[in-house]
Amino acid sequence: MDMQETAEDRAFRAEVAGFIADKLPADIRTRVRDGYDAGRDDTRRWHEILAARGWLVPSWPAEWGGAGWNVMQRHIFEEECALGYCPPVHGITIGMLGPVLIRYGTEAQKQRYLPAILNVREWWCQGYSEPGAGSDLASLKTEARRDGDAYIVNGSKIWTSTGEWATHMFCLVRTDKSAKPQEGISFLLIDMKTAGISIRPIHAINGHRLFNQVFLDNVVVPVENLVHKENDGWSVAKSLLEHERLNLSRVGESKKRLHRLKEIARVEREGGRTLIEQDWFRRKLAALETRLRALDATVLRFIARTQSGAALDPSVSMLKLRGSQLVQDILQATVDALGYYGLPFDLSTALSDSDPLGGLADDDLDVLPDYAAGASVSRFRSRAFTIAGGSSEVQRNVMAKQVLKL
Amino acid sequence: MNFDLSEEQRLLSDSLRRFVADRYDPDQRRRGVRDPRGFSQDVWSTFAELGWLGAPLPESVGGYGGGAIELMLTMEALGRGLVVEPFVANVVLGAGLLAHVGGKSAEDLCARMIAGETQLALAFAEPQARFDIEDVATRAVREGDAWVIDGRKSMVLNARAADVLIVVCRTSGADRDQNGLSLFIVEARTAGVSVRPYHNHDGASSGDVHFARVRVGADALLGRLDEAAPALAEAIDRAAIAECAAAVGAMEWLVENTIAYLKTRVQFGKPLASFQVLQHRLVDMFVTLEEMRSLTIAAALALQGGAETERGKAVSAARVHLGSAGRALAEDAIQMHGGIGMTDEFPVGHYYKRILAAGTLFGDHDHHLGRLGALMAAD
Ligand SMILES: Cc1cc2nc3c(=O)[nH]c(=O)nc-3n(C[C@H](O)[C@H](O)[C@H](O)COP(=O)(O)OP(=O)(O)OC[C@H]3O[C@@H](n4cnc5c(N)ncnc54)[C@H](O)[C@@H]3O)c2cc1C
Helix, strand or coil: CCCCCHHHHHHHHHHHHHHHHHCCCHHHHHHHHHHCCCHHHHHHHHHHHHHHHCCCCCCCCCHHHCCCCCCCHHHHHHHHHHHHCCCCHHHHHHHHHHHHHHHHHHHHHHHHHHHHHHCCCCEEEEECCCEEEEHHHHCCEEEEEEEEEEEEEEEEECCCCCCCCCCCCEEEEEEECCCCCHEEEEEEEEEEECCCEEEEEEEEEHHHHHHEEEEEEEEEEEEEEEEEECEHHHHHHHHHHCCHHHHCCCCCHHHHHHHHHHHHHHEEEECEHHHHHHHHHHHHHHHHHHHHHHHHHHHHHHHHHHHHCCCCCCCHHHHHHHHHHHHHHHHHHHHHCCCHHHHHHCCHHHHHHHCCCCCCCCCCHHHCCHHHHHHHHHHHHHHHHHCCCCHHHHHHHHHHHHHCCC | CCCCCCHHHHHHHHHHHHHHHHHCCHHHHHHHHHCCCCCHHHHHHHHHHCCCCCCCHHHCCCCCCCCHHHHHHHHHHHHHHCCCCCCHHHHHHHHHHHHCCCCCHHHHHHHHHCCCCCEEEEEEECCCCHHHHCCCEEEECCCCCCEEEEEECCCCCCCCCEEEEEEECCCCCCCCCCCCEEEEEEECCCCCEEEEEECCCCCEEEEEEEEEEEEEEEHHHHHCCCCCCHHHHHHHHHHHHHHHHHHHHHHHHHHHHHHHHHHEEEECCCEHHHHHHHHHHHHHHHHHHHHHHHHHHHHHHHHHHHHHHHHHHHHHHHHHEEEHHHHHHHHHHHHHHHHHEEEEECCCCHHHHHHHHHHHHCHHHHHHHHHHHHHHHHH
16 A cells, blocks of 8 residues: 555646746735635636646546546646645536536537637536525426527526626526426526526625526527437536536645645734644644545545546545535634634625625725735635535435445 | 523613614614714614613713623623624723723713713734733833823724723733733824724724824823733623623524524425434524523623632633534524525624624633633632
8 A cells, every 4th residue: 555646646746836836927826825716817817827738627538628637637736726826717617517518518519618618718607506496406497498499498596606707607497397306407508698697696705796696587598509418407417516526625725725824823923922832723733634634545545446447436425525624614713813803804895785885995904914804705705615516414415325325 | 599680681681682673674784884983873872872881880980780691681682683883892891991990080981981972992902912911012101291102902892983992001011911001091083093994704893003102191091000900801801701692692593593494495395494414403503502691691690799710710611612612503504504694695694703703802712711721720
């Protein structure tokens, strides 16, 4: 047994780290390091840089721009990007829609949509959840009625992340109301500029516009935008959730955040000494490090299994279950490390949208250390990690049934 | 043993809860947060008219003679309503400390605060001090008949609106000595005082205050020179329990509303409340709420008449539980609401933030865990 990276892996790691040091713009790096969400502009700039190097869609097949990396290299790349404070790539577009089209799309669909992703021209959003269909996704009600060469779509999608900058939405719709819930669903590609689509912004507890509600009112979608077979969208939807499951551990992110916490603890003081010098604080760090090491080694075991050709079994859910909570706890510990400066917060974004009176212009967050405001923003944002993309409860249900066969 | 409220206490609690339920909706709250002074004067004037500002203060300073239990009942109601008006800054930290120290000028200030005419703030925390209230680098130095103050205070609640600041200064000794602390009354408009305001994530208005050669008269000294530490510690403990009580009010709302939500939210053809794992978590939330209530009552009683060590232990125990189980309760409430719990427009997230802020103000979980351990070891 051996947990060491090979010489090639180490060389690859150095290559990725060198590329990031060279190419990641300093302003983006600072924003990401300080905990702010990457907006459209930062994401676009980073996508362009990655695309120029041929690294935007590494896990796609080579003919569509993939890098031909093995699982370990993909893992190293993800981890180095996180540790180097790169903005995350747009997972909905690159990790979800791309692989689905590659597997299920027609040749025409691939030709139409994949190059536009590689050229950083089009962005997707995910229209799965509805007000009445969250964990129980199969109960979705947005309906698509066939009318000649088109579907007429009516309904509403909610929690649509980056809906405000998406050019397109992939959408689950009900095409057969008489079938069993999972059997009457289809997977449609919808241009966001189509008449009948309107968007309501939804602000989150971190003050940012994290998601949207999308209303579809007699939206006309050409039949050629159907992916896979009518009424068999559920298999497409499920396959999408299976991609990149190893990344759901957020292990790179946790490493980065714990590293950042250590840096902050070398500055923050108590009783005339820094936090990192205090025994009680070291124990807190050690407890988090223990969980991180457990996660990290478990991820590597899954990678090794995949490298040797085994299919990922449902127990991979444990990575998301533990990984999401670990990031949350590291971020909360980071805010705790700030003492009173964990409290000040920029309320202006959230308030200015729901109230016409204007922002809170006289707030003076400059008094805080530069790492404080963003730490608070990411801590609030991280509460979503145990909810979105299969909640912790759903992960446990999956493992209880499919792994423990209870 | 008797945990019953007196008739007056019940009336106080009922009237506050009714006010919050009937007159303090999210729009009212938002108006307070947005106000350039950080709260609504209308609401504050109502508090003054109904006698709530004097309820937990002794008669010697114009209060109504209540104590920590009245304070607890008030804060529970305010926490339940997410009230942002600066009650703790004025009544607990400001007037509470003034009442403790006594004297003519202190009594006059209290009377004006109780009437709703004067806004108070206590400047005690400092950036390097974390939660140690005796770590004070701000210095007041005697120059002839005057005192000259230099330093920087952080997290001064109500800094934006305060007419009068009570400033904790070092007048002798080294930065972290227990002795050598003194209190000064400083008009906010005095030359050299500058406020750098901000909001806390729970909507409370706060700020850092810088003192650059701020010159005040000899009469600005409040209480005895160099001996402010015990009174300060008492006031901070009282405020720490006020925040626990506010958290109890907020937890009450979360428990009731998370139960109600899970009873109506249907997934997989049945209400979420029918899933046993979620039932268990609701039970845990409920039990945590009752534990927090017990710890808060015990600490309030210890504040009312206990020995100093017992007061410290009772207060710290409540704070430790708030920072661990209380925080977990709030996180669970968001989790069980799913996506809607993450939104700014739904109240759950605001209750979560209020409980987090309550858990930090006047000493967080780690601070009080250390303090409780030290007090136990000293016994
Ligand atoms: C930040 C964020 C971004 C998102 N982005 C998108 C997006 O881009 N596109 C999209 O389609 N969706 C998106 N979602 C939606 C996300 O997929 C849903 O929030 C998730 O599926 C949960 O659904 P719900 O919010 O309706 O909660 P509910 O399903 O109502 O669940 C509420 C709570 O009950 C628990 N629960 C539910 N069923 C069970 C059960 N059987 N046993 C035990 N516990 C249970 C849940 O785990 C949760 O804690 C996003 C969500 C968030 C928070």
